[in-house]
Amino acid sequence: MQRRTFLKITLAAAGATLLGGGAGCDDGGAAQPQPKAVEPGEALFPQSVASGDPRPDSVILWTRAVDPAAPADDLPVLLEVATDPDFTALVELDGAPQLALTAEAAADHCLKVRVAGLTAGTTYYYRFLVPSGDVLMASRAGRTRTAPAADADVPARFAFVSCQDFNGKYYNPYRLLLQQDADLDFVLHLGDYVYETTSDPLFQDAHPGRAVAFTDVDGAIALGDPAAPYHAARSLDNYRELYKIYRSDPDLQAVHERWPMIAVWDDHEFSNDAWQQHGTYANGRTDEADVARRKAANQAWSEHMPVGEPALTYDPAAPFPGDLRIYRDFGWGAHAHVVMTDARSYRADHLIPEDALPGAVALTQDDLVALAGEVPGYASAYVDIDTHAEGSYLDVLKNAAEAEGYDPARITGLLSVSWVNGVVERFNQTNPDPVVIPSIDPDGLPLGVAFHHMGKNTPYASIGTRDLVVREPFELWAAKRWADSDGASQHILGDAQQAWFLETMQTSTRTWKLWGNPYCLMPLGVDLRPISSLPPAFAQKFLLSAEDWAGMPDRADQVMTALAPVDNVVALTGDRHAFFAGTPHARGDKGARVPEFVTSGISSTTYRSILIRAASADPILKAAGAVALAAGVKSFLEAKDTKPNPHLAFAEVASHGCAVVDLSAAELVVTFHALPEGEASARLDDPVAVATATRFKVLAGSRDLYGEVDGGWKRWDLETVGWV
Numbered sequence: 001m002q003r004r005t006f007l008k009i010t011l012a013a014a015g016a017t018l019l020g021g022g023a024g025c026d027d028g029g030a031a032q033p034q035p036k037a038v039e040p041g042e043a044l045f046p047q048s049v050a051s052g053d054p055r056p057d058s059v060i061l062w063t064r065a066v067d068p069a070a071p072a073d074d075l076p077v078l079l080e081v082a083t084d085p086d087f088t089a090l091v092e093l094d095g096a097p098q099l100a101l102t103a104e105a106a107a108d109h110c111l112k113v114r115v116a117g118l119t120a121g122t123t124y125y126y127r128f129l130v131p132s133g134d135v136l137m138a139s140r141a142g143r144t145r146t147a148p149a150a151d152a153d154v155p156a157r158f159a160f161v162s163c164q165d166f167n168g169k170y171y172n173p174y175r176l177l178l179q180q181d182a183d184l185d186f187v188l189h190l191g192d193y194v195y196e197t198t199s200d201p202l203f204q205d206a207h208p209g210r211a212v213a214f215t216d217v218d219g220a221i222a223l224g225d226p227a228a229p230y231h232a233a234r235s236l237d238n239y240r241e242l243y244k245i246y247r248s249d250p251d252l253q254a255v256h257e258r259w260p261m262i263a264v265w266d267d268h269e270f271s272n273d274a275w276q277q278h279g280t281y282a283n284g285r286t287d288e289a290d291v292a293r294r295k296a297a298n299q300a301w302s303e304h305m306p307v308g309e310p311a312l313t314y315d316p317a318a319p320f321p322g323d324l325r326i327y328r329d330f331g332w333g334a335h336a337h338v339v340m341t342d343a344r345s346y347r348a349d350h351l352i353p354e355d356a357l358p359g360a361v362a363l364t365q366d367d368l369v370a371l372a373g374e375v376p377g378y379a380s381a382y383v384d385i386d387t388h389a390e391g392s393y394l395d396v397l398k399n400a401a402e403a404e405g406y407d408p409a410r411i412t413g414l415l416s417v418s419w420v421n422g423v424v425e426r427f428n429q430t431n432p433d434p435v436v437i438p439s440i441d442p443d444g445l446p447l448g449v450a451f452h453h454m455g456k457n458t459p460y461a462s463i464g465t466r467d468l469v470v471r472e473p474f475e476l477w478a479a480k481r482w483a484d485s486d487g488a489s490q491h492i493l494g495d496a497q498q499a500w501f502l503e504t505m506q507t508s509t510r511t512w513k514l515w516g517n518p519y520c521l522m523p524l525g526v527d528l529r530p531i532s533s534l535p536p537a538f539a540q541k542f543l544l545s546a547e548d549w550a551g552m553p554d555r556a557d558q559v560m561t562a563l564a565p566v567d568n569v570v571a572l573t574g575d576r577h578a579f580f581a582g583t584p585h586a587r588g589d590k591g592a593r594v595p596e597f598v599t600s601g602i603s604s605t606t607y608r609s610i611l612i613r614a615a616s617a618d619p620i621l622k623a624a625g626a627v628a629l630a631a632g633v634k635s636f637l638e639a640k641d642t643k644p645n646p647h648l649a650f651a652e653v654a655s656h657g658c659a660v661v662d663l664s665a666a667e668l669v670v671t672f673h674a675l676p677e678g679e680a681s682a683r684l685d686d687p688v689a690v691a692t693a694t695r696f697k698v699l700a701g702s703r704d705l706y707g708e709v710d711g712g713w714k715r716w717d718l719e720t721v722g723w724v
Contacts, residue, residue, distance in 0.1 A: 014117035015092030041137025047247035050256035051144035052306030056120035062306040065103035121148035148333035160188040162574025163601030168205030190574030191266025239300035284355025340516035346494025359419030381442035406459035416450035490552035519575035522584035523550035527642035564592040571596040578607035649716040
């Protein structure tokens, strides 16, 4: 087995500033060798440079340096840091004007340096140099900034972004930031920096000039049509290649060159809808636990992202998830405390199993009475299929398994009568035997909730498990699992991270406690009951997603309740490919609310389009008219008659974009910059010209959300569900 190699981190101590510097400079005294000339050497630095994790006295500097003529060789590199863009005032690094480094082929030629001993609140410039004969070949220069001192009464201005698919899309929101927001302090990246798939038809577009293809195809996972598959990353080479391809984009490079980045991952840095080391492509048909794949993804992220403590070093010897810890926090002066969380490495499985038999009973009549105090009206009859009618239905259901698409071994235990009768009816229609199997009479039988009551209508599916679940029976099921597992069934952060997160928030002395949250805290509900044309199974109150915090509702309540005594907590969120602003709260306690701002994706297919594609690809949803419903999802989210989301003040589901935060001791202002989805297929010269801006604010000491409406500021009111 090949030995796993990993990036070695360099720690450098900054010292005095050397005036009159430059490549090969000296600080006076004895005669020194003639300085070497510096020439552009961008070809040696194909992913340019980056900085990250700024602290008052340190910053992380990154590059990838490789000689195209000798790509398998290690490459000597020098680092220079200066206080001016012309590099005439160099900062000593370990007592010298330049720091000698080696870009090792075994680490994919990545370099990462933590420069400590810097001055707080200061702009620095840096570049990497490769000696080549009598000259030094230079990377493009990067600009970075250290955080202000902890007691500095200074404002902060930064962007938060997520979801930057490369396939078929361009990074126009980054161009917008570069053109109009040059004075940012830093950029928060909330995940989905890369996407592990090459051309998933549910959300990715083929484009000859903007495509991802793996060199190590044998090391990748083949998905889709076996005759013409697309692929998902699995090997370390696959994951490394993703970062190299994505970081080839000139606008993403320019963002890294201009501002330090603070980043965490979401799912696509590993696998869609991931939990711990598990993928979900097969929706339960196979066990997708793959520790080697998870660790390869972690290593590539650590190598290619400019991240520092505690994510500074990847430990290949440690078992997952101990190989890399990425949750961490940052201060920016007296008013901003940024707390970044990892919502994938420690989370539990989704509460509704993707491979659950739709007719399997999840909640018995006794369960319902214990949980809800009564049997809800949507509950229906169930039987023990092993003993009912002396087990006479077992063979029928097992014989129907192939046609119905479920595993016959699942035909056991408590099953929903309505589901059994549906299978029996379809079996009778196709069975050549003239004997008709009678339906089970539900009268007098106990009433319960099966998985089909939660919207799961097919044996292996994301619909009705991770997406589009019927809200009330799902939340009862969640409560049952929570109680039975003492909360373990609804882990998102895990015990250690949650304790760290809450303690960090509760003890922070800075004005604003900013939660870098990879996916939505606020539930996204729709009420389809008023639509008379829908089949009864779809005339329900749904959660559009049970893959985020809404899919762990008791855990979300617990965290928001714990944050209730803490002033000025604001959640900054990504993942959903849409803009949302609102004040989610613990169920039954509107005081335990957290203002949340969700930014849309930089380039990833928008939420509305993803829903349309999903509805079009599912025969049951398509037949029920879900394509048209998906197209109108914004109106259902904001419906004033049914009010499914009183906490939701703003929704924009058909745009790409980014968000910018301006904060001071008195207020926090968020601006959503939105670009039409149709503009993502080409690189725009002037994205500012087609963008729209929407502003919101939160006042220090308040949990209310204000929006700029009709030229003035209005407050979002949870009671009237409107701006007042």
